[in-house]
Amino acid sequence: GDSVTQMEGPVTLSEEAFLTINCTYTATGYPSLFWYVQYPGEGLQLLLKATKADDKGSNKGFEATYRKETTSFHLEKGSVQVSDSAVYFCALEDSWGKLQFGAGTQVVVTP
Amino acid sequence: DAGVTQSPTHLIKTRGQQVTLRCSPKSGHDTVSWYQQALGQGPQFIFQYYEEEERQRGNFPDRFSGHQFPNYSSELNVNALLLGDSALYLCASSLPGQEEDTQYFGPGTRLTVL
Numbered sequence: 001g002d003s004v005t006q007m008e009g010p011v012t013l014s015e016e017a018f019l020t021i022n023c024t025y026t027a028t029g030y031p032s033l034f035w036y037v038q039y040p041g042e043g044l045q046l047l048l049k050a051t052k053a054d055d056k057g058s059n060k061g062f063e064a065t066y067r068k069e070t071t072s073f074h075l076e077k078g079s080v081q082v083s084d085s086a087v088y089f090c091a092l093e094d095s096w097g098k099l100q101f102g103a104g105t106q107v108v109v110t111p
Numbered sequence: 112d113a114g115v116t117q118s119p120t121h122l123i124k125t126r127g128q129q130v131t132l133r134c135s136p137k138s139g140h141d142t143v144s145w146y147q148q149a150l151g152q153g154p155q156f157i158f159q160y161y162e163e164e165e166r167q168r169g170n171f172p173d174r175f176s177g178h179q180f181p182n183y184s185s186e187l188n189v190n191a192l193l194l195g196d197s198a199l200y201l202c203a204s205s206l207p208g209q210e211e212d213t214q215y216f217g218p219g220t221r222l223t224v225l
Contacts, residue, residue, distance in 0.1 A: 103153050
């Protein structure tokens with residue numbers, strides 16, 4: 001079945017550092033790929049998405065490119081802020097609209 | 112434009128009891144999905160409702176049931192609660208087949224089973 005694997009956390013960074021969170025997937029067909037972010041005590045917020053190979057999703061300085069050849073959708077940000085501290089989830093959506101999530105990666109940004 | 116809303120915010124129940132959680136989708140959305148997020152884990156798909164019918168179901172027992180109303184709002188019911196049902200329950204709404212075919216999540220209901 002479909003699955004998503006993302007790097008374990010916590011990832012601890014200093015402000016203005018470069019952030020990468022690796023995400024790989026296994027799926028039959030051609031799923032859409034997503035990154036969601038969850039702040040403490042809150043629900044999930046959509047960060048960005050890509051619906052087909054080579055698409056790049058971007059939002060708030062975050063970027064991720066749908067790489068079919070490596071089945072990856074790594075999240076990157078060039079300069080993180082303390083406010084980026086959260087848990088980040090990579091997910092794929094099958095043709096029926098079911099989201100399959102990774103386990104999440106906690107990011108801690110220190111001043 | 113109101114986003115996805117869920118009620119209640121928090122709930123405490125004891126083993127064996129039954130619980131009902133409620134969700135109102137984002138304006139214009141007709142599809143509602145429910146997810147269970149245990150502490151420290153990613154959300155797990157429970158089921159999805161469209162046109163008042165369950166369209167898809169994840170690997171959850173029959174104790175988990177749902178309903179969708181004509182106004183697209185939805186309920187999640189859990190019977191015979193177990194300690195392991197303690198989790199954050201998330202509702203997501205979407206409008207499949209449209210340009211903005213993305214699931215938007217509500218803030219969740221935190222269920223604690225004692």
